[in-house]
Amino acid sequence: MVNYQDILISWYQINKRDLPWRRTKDPYKIWLSEILLQQTRVNQGLPYYLKFVEAYPTLQSLSNAKEDDVLRLWQGLGYYSRARNMLETAKVIESNCQGTFPNSYNEIIKLKGVGEYTAAAVASFSFDEKVAVVDGNVFRVLSRLFDIDTPIDSSAGKREFKFLAEELLDRRSPAIFNQAIMEFGALQCTPKSPDCNKCVLCHMCTSNSVGTVSQRPVKSKKTKTKKRFFIYKVFSVGNDTFIQKRSGKDIWQGLYEFPLQEFGDENEQLEYIEKHKNELLYQSVEITHILSHQRISAIFLCFKHNVEIDMPPTDLLRIPRNELHLYPVSVLIDNFLKNTNDLSFLSFDENVN
Numbered sequence: 001m002v003n004y005q006d007i008l009i010s011w012y013q014i015n016k017r018d019l020p021w022r023r024t025k026d027p028y029k030i031w032l033s034e035i036l037l038q039q040t041r042v043n044q045g046l047p048y049y050l051k052f053v054e055a056y057p058t059l060q061s062l063s064n065a066k067e068d069d070v071l072r073l074w075q076g077l078g079y080y081s082r083a084r085n086m087l088e089t090a091k092v093i094e095s096n097c098q099g100t101f102p103n104s105y106n107e108i109i110k111l112k113g114v115g116e117y118t119a120a121a122v123a124s125f126s127f128d129e130k131v132a133v134v135d136g137n138v139f140r141v142l143s144r145l146f147d148i149d150t151p152i153d154s155s156a157g158k159r160e161f162k163f164l165a166e167e168l169l170d171r172r173s174p175a176i177f178n179q180a181i182m183e184f185g186a187l188q189c190t191p192k193s194p195d196c197n198k199c200v201l202c203h204m205c206t207s208n209s210v211g212t213v214s215q216r217p218v219k220s221k222k223t224k225t226k227k228r229f230f231i232y233k234v235f236s237v238g239n240d241t242f243i244q245k246r247s248g249k250d251i252w253q254g255l256y257e258f259p260l261q262e263f264g265d266e267n268e269q270l271e272y273i274e275k276h277k278n279e280l281l282y283q284s285v286e287i288t289h290i291l292s293h294q295r296i297s298a299i300f301l302c303f304k305h306n307v308e309i310d311m312p313p314t315d316l317l318r319i320p321r322n323e324l325h326l327y328p329v330s331v332l333i334d335n336f337l338k339n340t341n342d343l344s345f346l347s348f349d350e351n352v353n
């Protein structure tokens with residue numbers, strides 16, 4: 001059999017990026033990096049990794065953290081359930097395993113928020129367990145090297161690629177080989193226009209010989225994008241404003257925001273504004289915020305002080321406006337705050353209480 005392993009490992013030794021989680025075997029830090037990097041590019045995740053390691057250098061320190069502080073540090077990275085699961089898992093390991101991180105794939109995969117890929121990554125990178133990682137990069141590299149057209153999001157595809165990855169795994173150096181194939185996918189065998197002429201594997205890459213590189217990997221499902229229509233109501237009383245914590249099974253759970261009303265469609269959203277236009281001090285332009293499966297149209301309205309807040313008062317937290325930055329918020333809210341100059345337009349009546 002052609003020795004893919006040696007070629008990939010040699011390529012990796014020359015081309016790898018120097019990343020802090022590659023300089024450690026500490027399972028806590030490797031797990032932290034893997035959770036941070038899920039659905040996230042390395043360049044975006046790196047500053048978050050450094051912030052988290054500084055704030056919480058050990059599993060024990062993370063297990064003692066408050067959820068608001070963790071979410072605040074996570075702000076801007078999206079998929080906030082990762083942060084909540086990470087905190088919960090740290091607490092569970094601390095209390096149930098006396099702070100010792102599980103040291104095998106079969107134990108690591110039982111942790112909340114950890115799937116097959118993350119368990120394989122931590123088990124191989126930290127403990128040199130002979131288990132193959134299969135992430136988006138590995139799917140792409142294998143589908144092209146062997147010209148596989150089984151959809152990677154089907155059960156059959158997942159089984160086939162996992163089997164192949166296990167077959168290909170270099171059992172002498174599982175940690176380095178896993179890093180190598182992922183890095184190769186990230187830097188060389190890229191999703192769009194990989195430079196196949198300069199590829200160390202081009203002579204053994206089937207898709208390159210048959211001309212199917214741009215069609216690999218194959219995906220069966222098209223993800224539908226849901227459209228949502230938000231109005232955020234910004235109230236101001238003296239120097240204070242009102243926020244609420246998001247709860248329920250929806251995006252941004254645990255983050256704070258201005259009182260929100262959601263509408264079924266754009267007409268309902270605009271009708272609401274028309275109905276209340278005489279009560280408004282300020283209306284933002286429509287802000288489009290795109291998440292992986294959602295497209296949100298958001299408008300911020302600042303109401304004059306004598307308008308009743310039509311939300312149950314118990315849901316609302318009254319806070320000084322200049323303390324808004326202390327609360328974890330979504331990127332949508334954060335951008336609004338930055339673009340509206342610290343809400344200075346809201347300081348219209350300091351005497352109202």
Ligand code: SF4
Pocket residue numbers: 141144145188189190194195196197199200201202205207208213
């Ligand atoms: S030849 Fe092209 S498609 Fe094949 S492994 Fe190399 S970069 Fe990827």
